Amino acid sequence: MIERDLFPRAARYVYMRTDSAVDLTNFNQLHPEEKGLVSRAVDRRKAEFGDARWCAHEALAELGYGSSEAILRGEGGMPLWPDGVSGSLTHTEGFRAAVVAPVDHLVSVGIDCEPAGPLPEGVVDQIARSQERQQIDTMRSNGIEWADRLIFCAKEATYKCWFPLSRRWLGFDGAEIEVHPDGTFTSYILARPAPVPFFEGRWKERAGFIVTSAFVTAEHAARFIH
Numbered sequence: 001m002i003e004r005d006l007f008p009r010a011a012r013y014v015y016m017r018t019d020s021a022v023d024l025t026n027f028n029q030l031h032p033e034e035k036g037l038v039s040r041a042v043d044r045r046k047a048e049f050g051d052a053r054w055c056a057h058e059a060l061a062e063l064g065y066g067s068s069e070a071i072l073r074g075e076g077g078m079p080l081w082p083d084g085v086s087g088s089l090t091h092t093e094g095f096r097a098a099v100v101a102p103v104d105h106l107v108s109v110g111i112d113c114e115p116a117g118p119l120p121e122g123v124v125d126q127i128a129r130s131q132e133r134q135q136i137d138t139m140r141s142n143g144i145e146w147a148d149r150l151i152f153c154a155k156e157a158t159y160k161c162w163f164p165l166s167r168r169w170l171g172f173d174g175a176e177i178e179v180h181p182d183g184t185f186t187s188y189i190l191a192r193p194a195p196v197p198f199f200e201g202r203w204k205e206r207a208g209f210i211v212t213s214a215f216v217t218a219e220h221a222a223r224f225i226h
């Protein structure tokens, strides 16, 4: 659990590494209703779905939710957590993770992981605002080749934090990421209305993966949400 500081202390974060073989062990142990959500999917999708939900059940157990209930899918594809819990899931080839927290500590949270390599040609123009492109150039000149992927990953975590709060779409132009070298970032929300003007974020690159979190603490929310 070396990356626990990706989140405030009240959160529980569980991740797993996987190899390229499709392994349905975790999927097979899910609740029938969970399995039913991806019953028509290919095995690779079932495997990532099962692994991330396995991480989520482990994390919920750490929060004290003994035999946690099925984590179903809500509006817009967001995961549905037990009452009083916020959380988020992510999966990419080789890495799956989940984070959960009591809502009275974290009102909303998003997590995303990406391979630590540059985005495919042309994608940066579709996802980055001009200030973000300047940051990418600066980070690249400091040797961070995957700077564009970091911005992308921070934006996806932002979306997963945003959606449960607003129930609205947020395009890549809808928030501007400011990355800080200390492993934090700020996600300024440009869409209006917005529940809070910015989300706090954290990032890490480790063993070939970038993981980002975006969150709204209860303290932060209390300043803006009445």
Ligand SMILES: CC(C)(COP(=O)(O)OP(=O)(O)OC[C@H]1O[C@@H](n2cnc3c(N)ncnc32)[C@H](O)[C@@H]1OP(=O)(O)O)[C@@H](O)C(=O)NCCC(=O)NCCS
Pocket (backbone or CB within 6 Å): 048, 049, 052, 075, 076, 077, 078, 079, 088, 089, 090, 091, 092, 111, 112, 113, 155, 156, 157, 158, 159, 160, 161, 163, 164, 170, 171, 172, 173, 174, 175, 176
């Ligand atoms: C939804 C989205 C963020 C998922 O990210 P991804 O990198 O493709 O996939 P990940 O594996 O990291 O995450 C997938 C998980 O996200 C969660 N998720 C999906 N839709 C969600 C939503 N609306 N709100 C919160 N979480 C959501 C689900 O748990 C999903 O896993 P599951 O289907 O197995 O339950 C992405 O597909 C997307 O639509 N992005 C465009 C919106 C965006 O990023 N805007 C930028 C704002 S600045």
